[in-house]
Amino acid sequence: MSFILNRWLSILILTLSGFGSAWAADASVVVVSVSFNAAYQEAASAVVSELKRKGISEKDVQLLTVSQLLGFPQKPVARLYVALGVEASELLAKTEFKVPVLSALLPQSGFERILLQSGRKPSAQFSALYLNQALTRQVDLIQLAMPDAHRVGVMLGSVAHPSQQMALADAVKSRGLVLVSHVLAPEESIFTGLKSLLDESDVILALPDPQIYNSNSIQNILLSSFRAQIPMVAFSPAYVRAGALLAVYSTPGQIGKQAGEMVFEVLQGRPLSSPQYPGEFTISVNDQVARSLGFKLEAEVLSERLLRLEKRR
Amino acid sequence: MKPFGIRERMLLAALLPVTLVAILLSGVLLVGRVGDINDAHFQRARSLARQVAIASEFGIFSINTKSLQTIAAGYLQEIDVVSVVIQDANGLLMAKAGMQAYSIPSELVSSESHWLDESTGNEIWVQPVVATQIVLDDFFESDSNTARPVQILGHVLIEISRKDVILHERQMLLAGISATMGGLLLGGFLAVRIGQSVIRPIFRVSDMVVRIGRGELSARIDVQTNDPLGDLQSVLNQMASRLERGRDELEQRILEATQELRLKKEEAETATQAKSVFLAAASHDLRQPIHALGLFVYRLAQLPHDEKTHSIIGFLQLSLKALQDLLDALMDISRFDSNTVAVNVQAFPIENLLEQLRTGLEPTALANNLDFRVRPSSHWVMSDPALLYRVLINLTSNALTYTKRGGVVVTCRLRNGCRSLRIEVWDSGIGIAQEYWQDIYKEFFQIDNLERDRHKGQGLGLSIVDRIVKLLGYQLSMISKPGCGTRFSMDVPLTSPLALNQAAPELTDMSMPSLSGLRVLVIEDDLLVANGLTSLLKSWHMEVRLADRYEESLTMVEQGFVPDALLCDYRLRGGLNGLETIQGLRLAMRTQVPACLISGDTDPEIVKAAQLTGLTLLHKPVRIDALRSVLISLTREPVKPNGTTD
Numbered sequence: 032m033s034f035i036l037n038r039w040l041s042i043l044i045l046t047l048s049g050f051g052s053a054w055a056a057d058a059s060v061v062v063v064s065v066s067f068n069a070a071y072q073e074a075a076s077a078v079v080s081e082l083k084r085k086g087i088s089e090k091d092v093q094l095l096t097v098s099q100l101l102g103f104p105q106k107p108v109a110r111l112y113v114a115l116g117v118e119a120s121e122l123l124a125k126t127e128f129k130v131p132v133l134s135a136l137l138p139q140s141g142f143e144r145i146l147l148q149s150g151r152k153p154s155a156q157f158s159a160l161y162l163n164q165a166l167t168r169q170v171d172l173i174q175l176a177m178p179d180a181h182r183v184g185v186m187l188g189s190v191a192h193p194s195q196q197m198a199l200a201d202a203v204k205s206r207g208l209v210l211v212s213h214v215l216a217p218e219e220s221i222f223t224g225l226k227s228l229l230d231e232s233d234v235i236l237a238l239p240d241p242q243i244y245n246s247n248s249i250q251n252i253l254l255s256s257f258r259a260q261i262p263m264v265a266f267s268p269a270y271v272r273a274g275a276l277l278a279v280y281s282t283p284g285q286i287g288k289q290a291g292e293m294v295f296e297v298l299q300g301r302p303l304s305s306p307q308y309p310g311e312f313t314i315s316v317n318d319q320v321a322r323s324l325g326f327k328l329e330a331e332v333l334s335e336r337l338l339r340l341e342k343r344r
Numbered sequence: 345m346k347p348f349g350i351r352e353r354m355l356l357a358a359l360l361p362v363t364l365v366a367i368l369l370s371g372v373l374l375v376g377r378v379g380d381i382n383d384a385h386f387q388r389a390r391s392l393a394r395q396v397a398i399a400s401e402f403g404i405f406s407i408n409t410k411s412l413q414t415i416a417a418g419y420l421q422e423i424d425v426v427s428v429v430i431q432d433a434n435g436l437l438m439a440k441a442g443m444q445a446y447s448i449p450s451e452l453v454s455s456e457s458h459w460l461d462e463s464t465g466n467e468i469w470v471q472p473v474v475a476t477q478i479v480l481d482d483f484f485e486s487d488s489n490t491a492r493p494v495q496i497l498g499h500v501l502i503e504i505s506r507k508d509v510i511l512h513e514r515q516m517l518l519a520g521i522s523a524t525m526g527g528l529l530l531g532g533f534l535a536v537r538i539g540q541s542v543i544r545p546i547f548r549v550s551d552m553v554v555r556i557g558r559g560e561l562s563a564r565i566d567v568q569t570n571d572p573l574g575d576l577q578s579v580l581n582q583m584a585s586r587l588e589r590g591r592d593e594l595e596q597r598i599l600e601a602t603q604e605l606r607l608k609k610e611e612a613e614t615a616t617q618a619k620s621v622f623l624a625a626a627s628h629d630l631r632q633p634i635h636a637l638g639l640f641v642y643r644l645a646q647l648p649h650d651e652k653t654h655s656i657i658g659f660l661q662l663s664l665k666a667l668q669d670l671l672d673a674l675m676d677i678s679r680f681d682s683n684t685v686a687v688n689v690q691a692f693p694i695e696n697l698l699e700q701l702r703t704g705l706e707p708t709a710l711a712n713n714l715d716f717r718v719r720p721s722s723h724w725v726m727s728d729p730a731l732l733y734r735v736l737i738n739l740t741s742n743a744l745t746y747t748k749r750g751g752v753v754v755t756c757r758l759r760n761g762c763r764s765l766r767i768e769v770w771d772s773g774i775g776i777a778q779e780y781w782q783d784i785y786k787e788f789f790q791i792d793n794l795e796r797d798r799h800k801g802q803g804l805g806l807s808i809v810d811r812i813v814k815l816l817g818y819q820l821s822m823i824s825k826p827g828c829g830t831r832f833s834m835d836v837p838l839t840s841p842l843a844l845n846q847a848a849p850e851l852t853d854m855s856m857p858s859l860s861g862l863r864v865l866v867i868e869d870d871l872l873v874a875n876g877l878t879s880l881l882k883s884w885h886m887e888v889r890l891a892d893r894y895e896e897s898l899t900m901v902e903q904g905f906v907p908d909a910l911l912c913d914y915r916l917r918g919g920l921n922g923l924e925t926i927q928g929l930r931l932a933m934r935t936q937v938p939a940c941l942i943s944g945d946t947d948p949e950i951v952k953a954a955q956l957t958g959l960t961l962l963h964k965p966v967r968i969d970a971l972r973s974v975l976i977s978l979t980r981e982p983v984k985p986n987g988t989t990d
Contacts, residue, residue, distance in 0.1 A: 070483070116483060117483070136483050137483060138483070138484050141484075162483050162484065163484070220407070221405075222405055222406050222407055223407075226406075239484035241484065244484075245480070245492060246477045246478050246479060246480050246492050247475040247476075247477055247492055247494070247495035248475065248495070249478050249480065250475070250476045250478050251401070251402055251405040251406070251475060251476075254402055254405075255402075255405075255406055266484065267480060267484060269478070269479070269480040270480070273478045273480075283483075
């Protein structure tokens, strides 16, 4: 089903890109994505689907890639721009638009960096839908999955904003847990910080920071935590596949859908919402790791419980 | 240098391809195998280095030196691994195992590399320890679209010995060489065996051909079954059989012919012997009466006769002389043929001989009205004067005999660089046609004397000359033209004149002293001869006693007759011959009484025996003057009590 959709979308995009400049003025929404790979396609199509579901014609949505947009001498006129991915957001942040820009499919840290670089402030004109989950959701999940875990270890990069640290501390404290954090010095080895965290924590909460968590480091980090018998709660399904115990995240489809809702509201004449965390989420559990560490976890059950918990709050 | 024989060529032809193939195959296999070994070693070394790198990843990440040390020590247990070094990305040593410690060059940090340490012969492998990349495929990495560069956590260095590889290579080489040598030996063995099966038949054939060539026609080849040259050998055997048969037949025929010839020869010899016996007997029996006749005619001539009778006696004497000449010549030939003539070579002036020749033959030349000249010569020659004189006188007499007009010249001239003297006898006689040149030396051969005129000699002169010249070792050459004349010539060795002025050899004693009063004992069994001799000796006023055998003569001596000389016939009645009789009488008289043996036999044995005992031998018919000369010379010599007369 997804395959057929993707194919249809590809044909659509090709058609649109061929005649883009001709009817660009008619489009209400321009979605600029970093690329047309599967994840961005999924997100873009989710945006289109959501708008369509809400009665917006497909013709009013123009899908472009960053490179295509750069190729236009004049930026297409639209009522709203949606940036999918950090690079798309960066590009749109640099461009002076009269219309609101919604950045989606990017982590909070990335958005804050763009704000810093572009000198913009979050507003009805420039807002975001974060890729990463709200800290509270993650802490709640820890409590749900590992009731015995009290000390939550978090490693932060050297560029970590102090506000982020404070928010983290609040979130952990608010749930009655202890935060064990380690801010990695610029030249400090990951393992040094990790070792102290592993020694002092019951669970490691991984937060997106490419300085710490990247494709080169993740295996050794996970290996270290596994050896220390300390589970890791991560933020992407890839980490679960690599050996994290579980992860809570939002799929591109879920993000796209939520972005579509936000776009619709703007199209309806309301101002663009302020930056927000994703609403819908997905939980993945690495059963093998869970068994090794002595946990009995089921992703669906956890999702339901977390949803219920969030609703109660 | 001797070229290759068939055996060597066969061996070469068989071994060369085998050798080439064996070396080529071994070489290809060896190169392939050595390559494989090196490849395997290379792969293993790289694999080990990568394994160490992978194994060290977490240790380096987690700065777990203990675990890294365990890994290093563990890999050190691997065969060929000499040392292992693990260091982090900053070059800090994290673990080390083994003795040798290498530092990792900075330029090699990003990639795998290896090199050979010449000093140790070990290979050094450096492998970067790379953090394992896991594709996250999420949006949290700002540059998620582009692959993240690999993170190098550190490096491992592993030192690997090539000892085993080299050992393996050597073993392979050894095995290869052994296999090649084995192949060559086997090939060689087979080549020799197969070659022999071909060469042996060839050698057998060759050997047989050589043997046949040597004349061994009985040679045969033992033809073996499955022999590649069997047909040829069979044909050769047949050929040899035919040759042998042919030769045997030929030999048989030759044998038969030889047998036949021998029989004929024996027949001829028997006939010759019979003839010889007959001739000897005839000669002896002829000599006896002629000897007696000579004595009687001489005696008769001494008596007073009228003119007519005297003339008849003169003819009688001439006839007798011809008879005696003939018998003397025959006697000479017999002596030369029996090699009983002693050659007495000495230096003498040739002029002596020439003078004698001149004197001796001048009367004949005058009588025939011929011009006869003997050119004088002052040279000395080395020869036997008696024999040389005989040659010259025969040649010159012959020349005078066969010359009707003109003359005869005898010359001497130097030849061969003054080493020899050429003596030539020229005549202007009838000459000799070329077809007779070979025949003139044969006995009784005479040209232009079919009527056998005795005045022209007996035809024995040149036969005697030929025998003497051969005996002296000279070359007699002759050139002649019928109607113009003939020239005989020969070279006689020259010599320098002796210091002493030698007198010419005395050939004849021309003085005839008286024999009167001398006592002579004649032992002769032939009554006729005995009477003739007695009568002759008495005419010389000698006192003669006659005996017919030894015993009778001995009686006479014992009765007191002391003879001054003995004249003894060789063949006597009774047991003893003349030689033994003389010896017996001398013994009885105890003196070497002078003695002369007279024989009618021309047997060379008698001549030899007489020479051995030193006795003078006269042949019948004895010439009266010869007998007289002998008697004079015998009675003049002093009588030795127990010596010999020369």
